[in-house]
Amino acid sequence: MTAPAKSSSAPVSEGFWRAAGRRLFADPLARVCIAIVSVYFVLAALSAAGLIAADWNEEYGVSYANPWFLGEDYPNPQGRNSLISQETMVIDDKQRAVDPLAPYYDEIEERAMQYQLTQRELRWTLPLGADKWGRDLVRKVIKAGEISITVGIGAALLAVMVGTFLGAIGGFFGGRTSDFLEWVYNVFTSVPYILLVLAFAAVTGKGINTIILVLGFTGWTSVYRLIRAEYIKQRSRDYVAAADALGASSARKVFIHILPNVSHLSLVQLSQLVVDFIKAEVILSFLGLGVPPDSVSWGIMINEVMTELVLGKWWQLATVAIVMSVFVVSFGLFTDLLRDALDPKATRR
Amino acid sequence: MRRLAAIHHFTHPLAPHRADCNDATGSWQHALIRMLWWLFLALALAVAPTIQGARAADSGKTLYTYFEAPESGFDPARNSDHYSGEVFSSIFEPLLTYDYLARPQTLVPNTADLPEISPDGMTFTYRIRPGIYFSSDPAFGGQRRELTAADYVYTFQRLVDPANRGAPWDFMFKGKVIGLDEKIAAAANGEFDYDSPVEGLQALDRYTLQIRLKRPDYNIPYITAAPATGVVAREVIERYGDDIDAHPVGTGPFRLKTWERRNHIVLEANPEYRGTTYSPVERDGVEFDHEVAQRLQGKTFPRLDTIDIRIIETAQASWLAFQSSQIDLHPRLGANYALLVAPNNELAEKYVKLGWHYFREAEADITYYQFFMDDPVVGGYTPDKVALRRAISLAFNQAKMISVVRNNQALAAQSPLAPQINGYDPEFRNVLGLYDPAKAKAMLDIFGYVDCDGDGWRDLPDCKPLRITYLSSSSQGGSRDTEEMLIKGLADIGIRLDTDVMNFSDFLKARQAGKFQFSGGAWGQDYPDAENFMQLLYGPNSGVVNDSRFRNAEFDRLYEQIASEPPSDARNERLREMSRIVNAYVPWIVEANRIRTHLAHPWVVGFKPHPDNMPHYLYLDIDWSQMPADLHARRESE
Numbered sequence: 001m002t003a004p005a006k007s008s009s010a011p012v013s014e015g016f017w018r019a020a021g022r023r024l025f026a027d028p029l030a031r032v033c034i035a036i037v038s039v040y041f042v043l044a045a046l047s048a049a050g051l052i053a054a055d056w057n058e059e060y061g062v063s064y065a066n067p068w069f070l071g072e073d074y075p076n077p078q079g080r081n082s083l084i085s086q087e088t089m090v091i092d093d094k095q096r097a098v099d100p101l102a103p104y105y106d107e108i109e110e111r112a113m114q115y116q117l118t119q120r121e122l123r124w125t126l127p128l129g130a131d132k133w134g135r136d137l138v139r140k141v142i143k144a145g146e147i148s149i150t151v152g153i154g155a156a157l158l159a160v161m162v163g164t165f166l167g168a169i170g171g172f173f174g175g176r177t178s179d180f181l182e183w184v185y186n187v188f189t190s191v192p193y194i195l196l197v198l199a200f201a202a203v204t205g206k207g208i209n210t211i212i213l214v215l216g217f218t219g220w221t222s223v224y225r226l227i228r229a230e231y232i233k234q235r236s237r238d239y240v241a242a243a244d245a246l247g248a249s250s251a252r253k254v255f256i257h258i259l260p261n262v263s264h265l266s267l268v269q270l271s272q273l274v275v276d277f278i279k280a281e282v283i284l285s286f287l288g289l290g291v292p293p294d295s296v297s298w299g300i301m302i303n304e305v306m307t308e309l310v311l312g313k314w315w316q317l318a319t320v321a322i323v324m325s326v327f328v329v330s331f332g333l334f335t336d337l338l339r340d341a342l343d344p345k346a347t348r349r
Numbered sequence: 350m351r352r353l354a355a356i357h358h359f360t361h362p363l364a365p366h367r368a369d370c371n372d373a374t375g376s377w378q379h380a381l382i383r384m385l386w387w388l389f390l391a392l393a394l395a396v397a398p399t400i401q402g403a404r405a406a407d408s409g410k411t412l413y414t415y416f417e418a419p420e421s422g423f424d425p426a427r428n429s430d431h432y433s434g435e436v437f438s439s440i441f442e443p444l445l446t447y448d449y450l451a452r453p454q455t456l457v458p459n460t461a462d463l464p465e466i467s468p469d470g471m472t473f474t475y476r477i478r479p480g481i482y483f484s485s486d487p488a489f490g491g492q493r494r495e496l497t498a499a500d501y502v503y504t505f506q507r508l509v510d511p512a513n514r515g516a517p518w519d520f521m522f523k524g525k526v527i528g529l530d531e532k533i534a535a536a537a538n539g540e541f542d543y544d545s546p547v548e549g550l551q552a553l554d555r556y557t558l559q560i561r562l563k564r565p566d567y568n569i570p571y572i573t574a575a576p577a578t579g580v581v582a583r584e585v586i587e588r589y590g591d592d593i594d595a596h597p598v599g600t601g602p603f604r605l606k607t608w609e610r611r612n613h614i615v616l617e618a619n620p621e622y623r624g625t626t627y628s629p630v631e632r633d634g635v636e637f638d639h640e641v642a643q644r645l646q647g648k649t650f651p652r653l654d655t656i657d658i659r660i661i662e663t664a665q666a667s668w669l670a671f672q673s674s675q676i677d678l679h680p681r682l683g684a685n686y687a688l689l690v691a692p693n694n695e696l697a698e699k700y701v702k703l704g705w706h707y708f709r710e711a712e713a714d715i716t717y718y719q720f721f722m723d724d725p726v727v728g729g730y731t732p733d734k735v736a737l738r739r740a741i742s743l744a745f746n747q748a749k750m751i752s753v754v755r756n757n758q759a760l761a762a763q764s765p766l767a768p769q770i771n772g773y774d775p776e777f778r779n780v781l782g783l784y785d786p787a788k789a790k791a792m793l794d795i796f797g798y799v800d801c802d803g804d805g806w807r808d809l810p811d812c813k814p815l816r817i818t819y820l821s822s823s824s825q826g827g828s829r830d831t832e833e834m835l836i837k838g839l840a841d842i843g844i845r846l847d848t849d850v851m852n853f854s855d856f857l858k859a860r861q862a863g864k865f866q867f868s869g870g871a872w873g874q875d876y877p878d879a880e881n882f883m884q885l886l887y888g889p890n891s892g893v894v895n896d897s898r899f900r901n902a903e904f905d906r907l908y909e910q911i912a913s914e915p916p917s918d919a920r921n922e923r924l925r926e927m928s929r930i931v932n933a934y935v936p937w938i939v940e941a942n943r944i945r946t947h948l949a950h951p952w953v954v955g956f957k958p959h960p961d962n963m964p965h966y967l968y969l970d971i972d973w974s975q976m977p978a979d980l981h982a983r984r985e986s987e
Contacts, residue, residue, distance in 0.1 A: 063753055078756075081757070086748060089783055095780050095781060098933050100933065100934070101732055101735060110791075112787040113787075116787050132753050132754075293829050294837070306665070307685045310685040311685055311688060311689070
């Protein structure tokens with residue numbers, strides 16, 4: 001380990017990660033960010049486990065039910081639409097005459113009786129209001145968060161892993177390996193991004209896993225470039241030479257010695273990519289390759305908002321904007337502080 | 350065949366052929382610009398000595414408007430998308446036209462008088478008015494070119510020539526005119542022979558056109574008023590060849606000035622146009638808008654010098670353009686904006702103060718969902734197959750679709766027909782299609798669609814998994830609302846629905862090739878008769894026209910009857926019977942007849958939306974006195 005065990009009070013020198021953790025938790029801002037991000041992760045996990053928001057797709061309120069603070073009397077002409085009762089119609093003889101199912105009418109009626117259930121009473125206000133179908137925005141935003149965070153983190157992790165690995169190999173070894181990876185990199189970046197994404201999406205099929213794979217395998221290039229440059233810089237440093245002199249293997253030098261010294265770059269990229277990928281998911285959904293229609297994400301919610309605002313229904317936008325920006329900001333700050341904490345040369349504390 | 354957009358995002362109003370004419374934009378545009386430049390020079394020379402007795406368009410009057418989807422080209426025979434039609438309807442003239450203000454839609458003479466119809470409804474004789482000239486073009490060798498009956502003979506044959514991108518309009522004459530089908534068949538292995546005579550389509554003399562049919566068809570007068578039957582000159586078609594989309598030369602009030610593909614179209618008044626006046630038709634049971642009629646009184650049309658059309662695909666952008674007076678006319682507002690502008694079918698106070706003209710009416714169109722009737726799962730005619738489709742239709746909450754997705758800007762469709770057309774019965778109800786999930790579940794239970802493997806989803810009677818795929822188009826943002834609703838509705842009754850999204854062109858191709866199970870569709874009138882809609886379900890039309898491949902002997906028999914008889918109560922009853930058959934067998938789940946909202950600024954004179962959905966720029970005018978002075982000054986300086 002190359003971390004300087006710099007500690008003024010502890011007589012025993014502590015490890016790199018422990019020191020980094022201590023530095024991180026010493027920062028009140030980091031604690032707040034960690035708390036917020038944890039809440040999101042816990043909610044996402046609970047939602048994924050089906051413990052909360054599993055019924056997000058149910059209609060609890062009238063169409064565009066108001067948030068609680070607007071009260072029930074806030075005008076909501078769309079809400080009345082949810083309560084329209086259908087006109088009753090009798091099947092006349094002429095219709096009966098051409099209907100191949102006419103002999104089964106009685107049987108169908110009889111059996112249908114057992115399915116008649118009382119309809120849920122729709123509410124005119126919900127804690128954060130409802131969307132056009134009358135779905136509760138609290139549940140919806142939690143479910144959407146689960147999908148978006150899964151997509152964002154999953155794809156970012158994948159992209160960072162791929163980018164870091166290839167960047168490390170390319171930067172450290174140089175020569176033919178580097179040439180080959182440069183060629184791959186050039187091929188990837190020469191194809192327009194959307195086309196590349198579409199090409200990947202076309203071979204992988206549909207669904208949330210697809211989005212993660214597509215975004216991950218197309219988004220690694222920026223990480224690769226940075227990490228490669230960093231490895232080229234680091235590989236001639238003294239500590240690497242020292243490790244070399246001690247007989248360390250290439251893999252050890254690459255992953256044990258140099259990686260911790262460049263990991264802050266990967267982490268910064270990670271936080272950036274999480275945000276980028278959450279946004280990219282919106283584009284994919286728009287192209288029909290994103291989140292399937294029986295699911296929801298923050299991107300989808302933002303997409304829906306466009307038409308709602310014209311009707312003066314701002315609460316879905318407010319909800320998703322606040323929820324999403326709090327997450328993005330906290331996550332960004334957290335990653336930033338993590339970078340500081342992990343920086344071996346950090347002298348702030 | 351006007352394939353329309355089902356929701357402003359669903360089926361794009363573009364014909365399947367659009368893809369092949371738009372790709373080569375790059376080098377294309379340079380060639381085009383060069384060509385237009387030469388054309389302009391040639392026109393300037395050709396026109397100079399021949400401006401005589403034409404009309405008096407006020408110079409400098411420009412109307413700015415927009416299309417919400419791109420056009421494809423201006424050759425009527427090759428393009429069947431709605432927006433190309435809006436343009437070529439102002440350039441080319443069919444034999445007849447609709448009275449601008451009369452409702453219901455009423456035919457009036459155009460280049461010909463109303464036809465003489467033989468008592469058996471099989472022979473139609475048109476007298477073309479002498480002294481109508483094509484707008485000048487180098488193809489005419491500097492001569493004025495008069496319109497003759499032979500031009501229509503040529504034009505109608507072009508509509509069935511498969512070389513014209515598969516002849517999207519062939520249903521208008523194919524199978525009807527004596528001797529024409531033989532020619533089409535002969536063209537299958539060679540070029541279409543325009544020169545040999547067709548028995549049922551003849552120019553008796555220079556100004557007399559005769560159409561003779563194999564069976565009576567009382568829609569022929571309507572068909573000869575459809576913009577696609579607008580007359581073209583053979584010299585022009587032959588001169589420009591494949592570039593004809595960019596060279597529309599007609600006898601109509603406007604001609605194409607400049608064209609930036611899929612971006613900007615400019616029309617200018619045709620100096621060769623004979624000029625016309627408006628006087629409302631007087632016929633029993635026909636009403637017209639007196640107020641607009643009064644404003645048109647005594648004027649010679651066209652009044653406008655230029656029509657400037659931008660393609661603005663985003664509803665918000667076109668709305669903002671209208672608000673800031675960048676466009677004078679805003680036809681077809683997005684549903685949300687329609688609600689914003691006129692919440693209770695009345696123009697909101699602040700817009701009344703601005704003097705906006707506001708129009709809202711049910712359009713002659715229908716949106717629907719269709720099943721592929723040859724599909725082993727959702728197709729078929731046995732009671733168990735019918736029950737599956739019926740259950741799906743009962744799980745579709747039409748009322749909610751219209752109120753939530755369409756913001757109540759639509760009527761709940763009850764039959765395959767549309768308002769404002771002959772044979773549409775506003776009292777008719779789809780009594781079998783009422784939303785009722787309990788009944789749907791009962792039906793599925795009875796016919797054996799139960800959950801065999803305990804995964805929570807119903808299976809087929811033979812216990813194979815029941816999965817249905819809904820095909821939709823990604824154009825204009827896709828149709829997520831619709832898909833969400835269908836998926837949820839079907840999930841409620843235990844059926845799993847997958848979705849497959851593709852771009853509009855592929856979507857149409859897949860549908861027409863029968864590569865789908867369940868999909869959306871929309872249709873707008875080509876002519877105001879029920880036949881134009883029922884043909885979509887007529888058995889022998891299975892394929893490109895009848896996408897669902899619905900075949901029902903009784904329906905087909907009734908169709909053949911209604912296709913060859915004039916409107917009557919008995920015919921209307923037959924149409925109702927056909928609707929009942931459709932509602933019982935459910936090849937279609939009928940959804941909505943859209944209500945459209947249109948806006949015009951106070952300085953636009955004479956605007957009135959027509960049920961044929963065409964813009965009728967001919968009768969529009971700009972009243973400078975109603976325009977704010979600064980805007981007027983800005984327009985003048987442009």
